[in-house]
Amino acid sequence: MSQLHIFDSHQGSLQPFRPVQEGHVGLYVCGPTVYSNVHLGNVRTFLSFDLVFRYLQYQGYKVRYVRNITDAGHLVDDADEGEDKVGARAKVEKLEPMEIVQRYTVDFHNVMRAFNTLPPSIEPTATGHIVEQIAMTQQLIANGWAYEANGSVYFDVETYSQTHPYGELSGRNIDEMRSGTRDLDGQSDKRSPLDFALWKKASDAHIMRWASPWGDGFPGWHLECSAMSTKYLGETFDIHGGGMDLKFPHHECEIAQNKGATGCGGANVWMHANMLTLNGKRMSKSTGNTLLPGELLSGDSPHLTKGYSASVARFFIHQAHYRSVLDFSDEALQAAEKGYQRLTHALQTLEKRVGGGPAKGTFDVDAWQERCLDAMNNDFNSPILIAHLFDAVKAIQADQNDNSHLGQEGAAALLGHMRAWMFEVLGLHPESANSTGSGSSQKALDAAMHIVLDARRKAREQKDWATSDAIRDQLAAGGIQVKDGPDGSTYSIQE
RNA sequence: GGUCUCGUGGCCGAGUGGCUAGGCAGGGCUCUGCAAAAGCUCGUACAGCGGUUCGAAUCCGCUCGAGACCUCCA
Incomplete structure (x- = not known):
């Protein structure tokens, strides 16, 4: 039998799959940001990884599948005064942020159930792991890869890139990225425009906020995945997946955070599902x-x-x-x-x-x-x-x-x-x-159709074509198609 | 503008240096009271132009086109 090979988008090639621990697989997939209804593109990504999850289990692996819910920290844009997506939506809809989160988490779960996806083994939320994210941020500061400025903490991409290949996943190089960036109107706390936030200071108007060593604030978007994948799957685990659009900057930042905090890059294999x-x-x-x-x-x-x-x-x-x-x-x-x-x-x-x-x-x-x-x-x-x-x-x-x-x-x-x-x-x-009805209504229809088709059968036996065709035509007009086969007639509903 | 991916028959969509992808639609046939359904069967495609090769749709270069992310702009 052939061996499982997976296309690793980090290396850009097909690789034989060897789990860290034989018989076990740690799988992490970036879940949705629950600030609006999931769209079909999201569904495609999650169906792709549902297939991966299912096939690994079919192969006999014991899989721990972690798929997060992003309920804080994902900014509307990357500007310095970026607004949290959940918080922004809460203002628009005049709701508590957690009402937004609840509403769209329920919607997400309903959709996932409708599409018959298996639930992940663990479905952690960003707001449920503030402590872990603060700890990782402190570790990154201690290791010299992050700095605090005005109550916010940023990852120091310039320093990191001197010893690590920032851009390794998405095939970017730091010089090109630097030259392609312009200064952000001088108001930025960032040392470099390439730096990204680990922790953001909350302005007075900001409704989602937690206490931290740097004052009230909220975690940066990329941090949750590093913190939660490390917590539940370890510093080195098997597969990290997500949509293609997350490759940069999200996954690139994750790798930097993981390497900076633990010395390990997180996943051995990166998988990216394409767009719809x-x-x-x-x-x-x-x-x-x-x-x-x-x-x-x-x-x-x-x-x-x-x-x-x-x-x-x-x-x-x-x-x-x-x-x-x-x-x-x-x-x-x-x-x-x-x-x-x-x-x-x-x-x-x-x-x-x-x-x-x-x-x-x-x-x-x-x-x-x-x-x-x-x-x-x-x-x-x-x-x-x-x-x-x-x-x-x-x-x-x-x-x-x-x-x-x-x-x-x-x-x-x-x-x-x-x-x-x-x-x-x-x-x-x-x-x-x-795709006909289900349950009791289906049973009732079957019973009724049995009588109708039986009447038609009798007409046909007597070569009463007028009656049999009339039944057939009238059913067709009502959206029910009769199918005559060697073993009798069946029907199906035309949509 | 940068990085990357892709361009397959009427449609969707695999694959690959030489051997039928598959599905749908379409043609032919079988079955059938008729029709439908069902079954069988056929179709020779790989953006364009060069190059490498005994041989390329598959490798290389260029052109055109599409998409993603970033940037720019606003």
């Missing part, structure tokens, strides 16, 4: 080129002709590799939905297979499974995995006509593998294959 575009363009609130998760599910958007189930969305997202830019469009989603339905129908066919055939079939399930593993071991290549799943679909269908394709053992083995790949690894929902 809508109709070929970057999502942007100002141009209206945007889509919220809820809008995707409900179809309540000018960009969509209908809603799509979360499983279809997941299937669509995993049909692209996490490191590629993925373009969302109604057309592409419709294509994904049809493909996904074909896949789930094949699985149902396999579940209903009535045995028979030789013990071993001609389709080599073991070799197929190896190919699936190879795909995922190659930097979590889910598109290839899905292509292999469709190979299995063909085999399942061929087996319907000639049960020597799978054979009894092959069918059982394939069923187990298919279920694991689809539900455990890809995180698709077993029930949502047809």
Whole structure:
């Protein structure tokens, strides 16, 4: 079997994955800043790492997955008088900052649940780790990598870069960055425009504030991830992930903080999920080129002709590799939905297979499974995995006509593998294959449809085509499509 | 302006120095009372121009185009 390789964006190449501690994986992913609803781009990132989390577990690793909630410190801009995003939103909405945090944290969790992501092992908040952040800041001052100025503390990039490669992750070099920067109107407490805040003094108007050795203030955005990843995963851990847009400055600063405070760079492997575009363009609130998760599910958007189930969305997202830019469009989603339905129908066919055939079939399930593993071991290549799943679909269908394709053992083995790949690894929902209603209403509809289809069957047996076609047409007008098969008729709801 | 990434058939989207990606759509066929559904099957793409090579869509250079981050501007 092949070994898992991961593309490390720090080294810029595919690397064999070797966990620090055999059998265990420490995974840290930068979570959302909870000052507004999560958008679909965020969802894509978290789905990508959900896949990583799921596959590592499928491989038998015991994974500690830490994904933070940023509820303080993320500034609206990087100017010296930058405003905290949560605090700014609290003013606009006339709410306590923690009401903002609560509202959007709940929204985030609802969305994550809707998309069937597994909850992280630990979900720490920035405000819950002020003590750790102050301690790390003190350590950085003690080590000579930070300085206090007017109640704020800044990381000294110039000094740090003399002995450390600041810019190593994002491929920047300090001279170019320096030359590309201009002095900030002379009011800055920073020694260099490249320096970034570890702790910011809170002005009188600032509502989110904590006591510190430097007076009332709040932590800098980058610091929380360094403090919390170190606390829960150690000074050196396996994988750090996040969206591509966080590579610089956020992750660059994290590395500097980690190295400055502990001497270790934090993660061994850095993974970055790529961005999502809508109709070929970057999502942007100002141009209206945007889509919220809820809008995707409900179809309540000018960009969509209908809603799509979360499983279809997941299937669509995993049909692209996490490191590629993925373009969302109604057309592409419709294509994904049809493909996904074909896949789930094949699985149902396999579940209903009535045995028979030789013990071993001609389709080599073991070799197929190896190919699936190879795909995922190659930097979590889910598109290839899905292509292999469709190979299995063909085999399942061929087996319907000639049960020597799978054979009894092959069918059982394939069923187990298919279920694991689809539900455990890809995180698709077993029930949502047809994206029809659920629960009691679904049962009631099934019962009613059973009567209707039975009446139609009787009409057809008597060659009463007028009646059978009338039933069919009237159901179609009501949005229900009748499908006649060799074993009777089924139906599906047209959306 | 800087750094980086990318440009694949009608659409989405993998991959790669020589061997079919896959899905959707489209053509043909089978099944069927008709239709739908379902199944089978076909399609030879890799931005442009040079170069390296026995051979490149895959490596190198340039051009054009797109995107990300930073900067600039405001």
